[in-house]
Amino acid sequence: MREIVLDTETTGLNPATGDRMVEIGCVEIVNRVETGRHYHCYFNPEREMPFEAEAVHGLSTMFLSDKPVFPDKVEELLDFIEDSPLVAHNASFDFGFLNFELQKCGRAAVSMHRMVDTLTLARSRHPGAKHSLDALCVRFGIDRSHRVKHGALLDAQLLAQVYVELTGGRQIGLGLVAEAGEISVPKSAGPITIREPRPARPHAALAEELERHRAFIAQLANPLWERLIGVG
Secondary structure, eight states, X not given: OEXXXXXXXXXXXXGGGTOOEEEEEEEEEETTEEEEEEEXXXXXXXXXXXXXXXXXXXXOHXXXXXXXXXXXXXXXXXXXXXXXXXXXXXXXXXHHHHHHHHHHTTOOOOOGGGEEEHHHHHHHHSTTSXXXXXXXXXXXXXXXXXXXXXXXXXXXXXXXXXXXXXXXOGGGGXXXXXXXXXXXXXXXXXXXXXXXXXXXXXXXOOHHHHHHHHHHHHTOSSOHHHHTTTOO
């Protein structure tokens, strides 16, 4: 199954109050295995970048000033994500900004039924623990040493690894991806040896065994079954 793991960076927390998406990173996985395909783009938000947001992701107003606006790249993005499920951490946040940008340029919103929220998965599997992306990377032993600031593509790549661990671990993708939607089944390491079944062993008691048993029973004093004869 094809899925897209995504992350976004924004100017703030709420598109309804004027905040905009400034970066998106998407990573393709098929049957929980990264294919190496990804989509990444910066966007000019056509507004100033607040200091607080820049401190998180490092994207300044000047850096974004020559980047394309979202409508110029929307076709590329939609072509990449197609109709695949979309995996994100605190997914309602990313979906909110993505759908705001889509609707702002006259495109249909992405259905919330396509949303897979790794934050919800993490809370279900590890209640009471920390569920940030950093904390989950630590829990699953995923190297995040190169994550100095938030970045949409880097965070999507880390989240793809976290998602695999949250949904069963690396053993899910032990088969090699042959084509999209297919998993190759490893062949046997060698020829299969077919053994002839063993003949059934005799289980009936021998005559001398039966005689020894009768002699043993005759030595028993006042056996229980003699007291029950005629009862009932």
